[in-house]
Amino acid sequence: MRLVEHMRELRRRVLLAIAGLAVMAVPAWFLYGPVFDALQAPIDAIDDAGLSAALNFTTPAAAFDMRIRVSLWLAAFLSSPWWLYQVWAYIAPGLTRPEKRRSLAFLAAGVPLFLGGAALAWLVLPNAVRVLTEFTPEGAINYMPATDYVRFVMRIVLAFGIAFLLPLIMVLVNALGMLSARSMLAGWRWAVLAIFVFAGIASPTPDPWTMIALAIPICALYFGAVGIAARHDRRVERRRAERDAELLGPQT
Numbered sequence: 001m002r003l004v005e006h007m008r009e010l011r012r013r014v015l016l017a018i019a020g021l022a023v024m025a026v027p028a029w030f031l032y033g034p035v036f037d038a039l040q041a042p043i044d045a046i047d048d049a050g051l052s053a054a055l056n057f058t059t060p061a062a063a064f065d066m067r068i069r070v071s072l073w074l075a076a077f078l079s080s081p082w083w084l085y086q087v088w089a090y091i092a093p094g095l096t097r098p099e100k101r102r103s104l105a106f107l108a109a110g111v112p113l114f115l116g117g118a119a120l121a122w123l124v125l126p127n128a129v130r131v132l133t134e135f136t137p138e139g140a141i142n143y144m145p146a147t148d149y150v151r152f153v154m155r156i157v158l159a160f161g162i163a164f165l166l167p168l169i170m171v172l173v174n175a176l177g178m179l180s181a182r183s184m185l186a187g188w189r190w191a192v193l194a195i196f197v198f199a200g201i202a203s204p205t206p207d208p209w210t211m212i213a214l215a216i217p218i219c220a221l222y223f224g225a226v227g228i229a230a231r232h233d234r235r236v237e238r239r240r241a242e243r244d245a246e247l248l249g250p251q252t
Contacts, residue, residue, distance in 0.1 A: 013086040020082035021075050028074040032067050035074055039153060042129040043144070053133055053142040055149055066146050073154060077118065081111055110168050113221075117164030121157045124213050128156065163198065163218050167225030174229035181229035188223070195219055 028035075046053040057063050088107050092100055136142045173179045184191070199215035 010090060013090045017079075017083035017086045020079040020086075021072070024079040024082075025071050025075040028071040028078060029067070031074060032070055035070055036066075039070070039150065042126040043149075045126060046130060046133050046142075052140075053136075053144065055146040056143040057146050062146060066150065069147070069150055073150075077115070080114070084111060106168060106172060110165060113164045113168060114161040117160040117162070117217075118157045120164075120213065120217060121160035124160070125153060125156060127209060160214060163214060164221065166195075166218055167221040167228075170222070170225040171228050171232075174225075174232055179229075181226050181233050184226045184229060188226075191222055192219055195222065 040055060043053050043055055057066070084107055088104065133142055170179075170184065174181065174184075195218050196211065196215045199211045199218070
């Protein structure tokens with residue numbers, strides 16, 4: 001394909017991804033009520049515990065802006081298989097048949113991993129909000145701008161979702177022959193240290209529990225990826241040995 005044709009194909013895939021996002025924004029708009037109630041639940045729990053806290057809409061249009069933000073955010077998650085497929089469909093023509101199968105497997109694994117990380121972030125969210133609001137001085141009222149609060153939630157969800165893609169990246173690097181399972185396992189101490197450092201930076205709360213809740217699943221996924229890479233390396237070694245045997249067979 002010429003450059004112009006590549007640009008046309010890219011534009012078509014982008015428009016299809018946006019169309020999928022727009023379609024899923026319709027049910028997301030009607031799901032705004034229960035989703036916002038779930039977002040507000042940690043604030044309500046804090047208020048019930050005696051710490052005065054509430055979400056604050058600072059302008060007349062803030063509530064409408066909030067509904068649009070939450071609806072688009074939810075639509076991005078609901079339409080993730082669709083727009084990820086558009087990414088794959090754009091690069092697929094340049095791949096061989098085995099590469100297409102492997103890339104589809106990575107796509108199929110990436111969606112549940114990302115959503116699993118997002119689900120864990122949702123479980124951690126109430127504790128994160130509670131710990132942060134405990135720093136409010138006695139007698140003060142914690143009125144949180146609603147847009148800032150939703151941005152805070154998005155940061156947690158994205159950090160957890162992206163972190164859960166670590167094993168997928170490791171398996172991809174191993175499949176490309178750039179890193180062996182033995183090398184991964186040899187540096188496991190540094191990897192665990194790096195995971196905890198990342199968890200400490202990505203976690204928006206100062207308490208250790210949020211960091212541990214993020215780091216432990218990533219460590220488990222890390223060692224799971226090492227196991228998958230080890231199986232792949234054994235298959236590659238076995239195929240190489242078979243080829244060597246076939247080449248040396250007629251000479252002996």
